Amino acid sequence: MKRIGKIAAACLIVLGAGTTTAFADACSGHSHDTASALGAGGGALVGGLASHSIVGAVVGGVAGGFAGNAIARSNDCRHRYSYRDSYGRRHYYYR
Numbered sequence: 001m002k003r004i005g006k007i008a009a010a011c012l013i014v015l016g017a018g019t020t021t022a023f024a025d026a027c028s029g030h031s032h033d034t035a036s037a038l039g040a041g042g043g044a045l046v047g048g049l050a051s052h053s054i055v056g057a058v059v060g061g062v063a064g065g066f067a068g069n070a071i072a073r074s075n076d077c078r079h080r081y082s083y084r085d086s087y088g089r090r091h092y093y094y095r
Contacts, residue, residue, distance in 0.1 A: 007054075032068075032069050032072035032073060034072075035068040035069060035071065035072030036065045036066075036068050036069040036072070037065070037068075038068055039064040039065050039066070039067050039068020039069065039071070040061045040062070040064050040065035040068065041061070041064070042064050042068075043060040043061050043062070043063050043064015043065065043067065043068075044057045044058070044060050044061030044064065045057075045060070046060050046064070047059055047060015047061065047063070047064075048060065081093055
């Protein structure tokens with residue numbers, strides 16, 4: 001009976017973590033739900049296959065969701081700007 005309670009508690013934690021939305025970031029205003037979902041799915045797959053347990057799949061899914069969201073934010077917020085100096089050469093920078 002203790003085992004069923006632990007599994008039910010783990011499911012509630014995963015359900016609670018999975019239902020939160022990925023908030024839109026300040027630099028672009030886009031949400032990153034797709035990247036979070038793909039990261040969570042891939043992380044759960046890798047975690048489950050690597051550990052051969054449900055706990056590994058849950059941990060991998062949570063870590064993959066956070067990683068997918070972070071990567072999407074990083075790619076989305078990185079803008080390339082350029083300017084010309086007094087000699088006419090173009091210089092690029094990221095902000």
